[in-house]
Amino acid sequence: MIPDGPIATFLAQLCAALRLGRRRADRILAEVEDHLLETAESLQARGLSPEEAERQALARFGALEHLAHGFNTELGTTTEVARMLRILTSFMAIFTSLIAFLIGIHSLFLDVREGGAAWVAQKIVGSTAVVLVGAFTLRHLWSRSSRSDRLIGVLWAGAIGLIPLGIVTVIGTIHLARVTGDWEMYMIAAGAALVCQGILTIWSLWDRTARET
Amino acid sequence: MKPEPLKGHLDFLLLAVLEAKAAHGYAIIEELRRHSRGAFDLAEGTIYPALHRLEEAGLLASRWQEHAGRRRRLYRLSRRGRRVLARQRQAWRRFSQAVDLVARMPS
Numbered sequence: 001m002i003p004d005g006p007i008a009t010f011l012a013q014l015c016a017a018l019r020l021g022r023r024r025a026d027r028i029l030a031e032v033e034d035h036l037l038e039t040a041e042s043l044q045a046r047g048l049s050p051e052e053a054e055r056q057a058l059a060r061f062g063a064l065e066h067l068a069h070g071f072n073t074e075l076g077t078t079t080e081v082a083r084m085l086r087i088l089t090s091f092m093a094i095f096t097s098l099i100a101f102l103i104g105i106h107s108l109f110l111d112v113r114e115g116g117a118a119w120v121a122q123k124i125v126g127s128t129a130v131v132l133v134g135a136f137t138l139r140h141l142w143s144r145s146s147r148s149d150r151l152i153g154v155l156w157a158g159a160i161g162l163i164p165l166g167i168v169t170v171i172g173t174i175h176l177a178r179v180t181g182d183w184e185m186y187m188i189a190a191g192a193a194l195v196c197q198g199i200l201t202i203w204s205l206w207d208r209t210a211r212e213t
Numbered sequence: 214m215k216p217e218p219l220k221g222h223l224d225f226l227l228l229a230v231l232e233a234k235a236a237h238g239y240a241i242i243e244e245l246r247r248h249s250r251g252a253f254d255l256a257e258g259t260i261y262p263a264l265h266r267l268e269e270a271g272l273l274a275s276r277w278q279e280h281a282g283r284r285r286r287l288y289r290l291s292r293r294g295r296r297v298l299a300r301q302r303q304a305w306r307r308f309s310q311a312v313d314l315v316a317r318m319p320s
Contacts, residue, residue: 031238031261031286038239039257062256070262075269082269 006054007036010064017068020075028071036061082207086141089200096193097134100127103190119176126165130194133158137201152205159201166194223263225305226253228272228290228298235289237278238264264288272297 001007011033018025039057044050061067104127107120136155169191177183230236230244238260245253267273272294278285290298 027286028261028265030284032258034237034280034283034285035239035257035261037283060257062258066256067258067261070259071265074262074266 001033001037001040002050002054005051006058007033007040010036010058010061013064014068017064017072019072024075032061032067085200085204085207089197089204090138090141092193092197092200093134093137096190096197097131099186099190099193100130100134103127103187104131119172122172126169129158129165130162133162133201134197137197137204141204155201156205159198159205162194162198162201166191166196166198169194222305223255223260224267225298225301227260227263227267228294228301231273231288231290232295232298235287237285237287241288267294 011029014032015025015029018028020028036054036057039060040050040053043053043056048056104124107123107127133155136151136158140152140155170188173184173187173191226245227241230241230248236244238257241260241264242255242257245255264273264275268275268288272291273288274291275286275288278287
């Protein structure tokens with residue numbers, strides 16, 4: 001690359017025009033630089049001077065404004081929001097799965113006479129369902145394999161089911177607390193977390209489906 | 214061919230080019246040009262936003278490769294991308310058959 005030559009100038013202008021995160025912008029600049037230099041090298045091999053080869057490489061590459069606009073619209077806020085959504089959904093899935101696992105383990109050792117066999121059984125079944133939905137959610141969000149798509153209908157059902165499960169958990173805990181006087185605040189928090197996870201998972205699934213071409 | 218008609222099909226074409234083997238942006242453009250016998254001669258930079266978007270959607274995967282002292286980004290089709298490509302091929306066949314049928318209608 002010619003120092004301060006056409007390609008170097010183009011890359012500096014592109015860097016200034018990109019409205020993306022640092023890592024994304026650095027990656028784009030490295031890719032564009034590699035492409036332009038390979039084009040220039042092939043043109044030089046055909047007998048062009050280095051400067052003329054760089055100019056023609058840029059002419060073939062396209063206008064800076066169009067390229068920057070393309071990156072900023074394709075990869076700008078929308079993509080960053082999608083990434084944050086995926087991270088937040090994953091965090092909630094891990095959090096609720098962990099809480100559910102601990103509640104399930106605790107319920108196994110819980111004296112049935114304290115809360116009733118039905119209540120204990122509901123906790124164990126609910127906890128198992130939440131852990132499974134959490135695992136499926138993480139696999140679907142982060143796996144590039146199409147195998148994870150075979151269970152997508154189950155994941156949608158599970159995500160939708162988390163919302164009423166969470167609501168029932170909160171209402172059931174409050175009702176039981178009024179009867180026994182024992183406020184299990186962790187159950188209320190878990191119920192609220194389930195509702196949040198359900199909403200986030202549905203949003204993530206819908207967003208991912210909409211992005212697929 | 215003017216670049217405008219290509220816009221709606223660029224994703225499909227990129228997935229198709231990468232079906233055979235992994236490639237970097239320059240090679241993808243060359244393959245597009247070669248396989249279309251020069252019909253698809255778009256501004257080379259236009260494929261990069263599309264490649265990044267396809268990767269974000271999980272249809273492509275990429276990694277860095279060292280080449281001639283530079284870093285080069287190599288793209289390949291993911292399993293999800295292969296499934297989507299097959300679906301788009303079927304849709305394109307149906308569409309092009311329908312266009313052919315209408316185009317051959319007597320005036």
